[in-house]
Amino acid sequence: MEVFPVVDMEKLNGEERGATMEMIKDACENWGFFELVNHGIAIELMDTVEKMTKEHYKKCMEQRFKEMVASKGLEAVQSEIDDLDWESTFYLRHLPVSNISEVPDLDEDYRKEMREFALRLEKLAEQLLDLLCENLGLEKGYLKNAFYGSNGPNFGTKVSNYPPCPKPELIQGLRAHTDAGGVILLFQDDKVSGLQLLKDGEWIDVPPMRHSIVIxxxxxxxxxxxxxxxxxLHRVIAQSDGTRMSIASFYNPGNDAVIYPALALVKADETSQVYPKFVFDDYMKLYAGLKFQAKEPRFEIMKEMESNVTLDPTATV
Incomplete structure (x- = not known):
């Protein structure tokens, strides 16, 4: 059994940098996931965000979730449910414009801590994109520029709680899907597990680790x-004990960013470019209805639309 990749970012600053970059490269090529430790986000900030997120769920969301479960009769289901997720969520937008002050029911202290946490995650996302550029042989800043569009990237957070489920064998916490966007940074519960990824045809647990950020x-x-x-593909398994906290932040292209394979990664022979060129917002509109289906047909549909996409002449090549 392969060991899930855990990257110690402090080692990027010393003689183990080469081996650490190789570990990131292998994780990107063979896993699509890895876990960061010593990532530079203060432990105290993470502890405060976790505490406030759990308090907010108890105070404002737990009863609503119980009422939803009761109204749909989910506690007594006898057969598998494949069109519903056992999760309680709310969303925060950070970039290009924050909506944190408008989201209802949040205490002012919680808003303040989430703003600070988002700033730290934004910096970490951009640092990671440059590490990926280095491994890919792309110039520094290429990926950030590719995401930029005319108003900068989209960056937002989905705050989820997965309460105990009476029939975990019949309902998923979150159905299997790939994420539509760029790089995802997850602060997950270190006591209640449930996140799994598909590797070589097997579902593998993403290990809960205190103060780590899963990428x-x-x-x-x-x-x-x-x-x-x-x-x-990844999913969240519903659990019969404990409420699992998940704070997933999505650093995505701007709505009007034109996404296409980096020319440096496409061989001279044009047939090696297997992916389409498209505007990110068009992809997101398509994804909204097809999230829980295979990604390959999404790429095919975008390929059929790509004759309508023109490249910004100032785009990075």
Whole structure:
């Protein structure tokens, strides 16, 4: 059994940098996931965000979730449910414009801590994109520029809680899917597990680790790397004990960013470019209805639309 990749970012600053970069490269090419430790985000901030997220769920969301479960009769289901997720969520937008002050029911202290946490994650995402550029042989800043569009990247957070489920064998916490966007940074519960990824035909647990940030790659990075890196199917298994916290932040291209394989990664022979060119917002509109289906047909549909896409002449090549 292969060991899930855990990357110690402190080692990027010393003589183990080469081996650490190789570990990131292998994780991107063969897993689509890896876990970061010593990533530079203060432990105290993470502890505060976790505490406040769990308090907010108890105070504002737990009862609503119980009422939803009761209204749909989910506690007594006898057969598998394949069109519903056993999760309680809310969303925060950070870039290009924050909506944190408008999201209802959040205490002011919680808003403040989430703003700070998002700033730290944004910096970490951009640092990671440059590490990927280095491994791919792309110039520094290429991926950030590719995501930029006219107003900068989209960056937002999905805050989820997965309460105990009476029939975990019949309902998924979150159904299997690949993520549509760029790079995803997840702060997950270190006591209640449930996140799994599909590797070589087997579902593998993403280990809960205290104060780690789990990274996974979205569909856009698969396209830009021309398939060298791939987005990977993952899911959340419902559990009968404990409520699992998940804070997933998505660093995605801007709505009007034109996404296409980096020319440096496409061989001279044009047939080696297997991915389409498209506007990110068009992909997201398509993804909204096909999230829980295979990604390959999404790419095919975008390929059929690509004759309508024109490249910005100032785009990075």
């Amino acid at each position: 996974n790659l979205g569909d856009q990075l698969e396209v830009i790397t021309n398939g060298k890196y791939k987005s990977v």
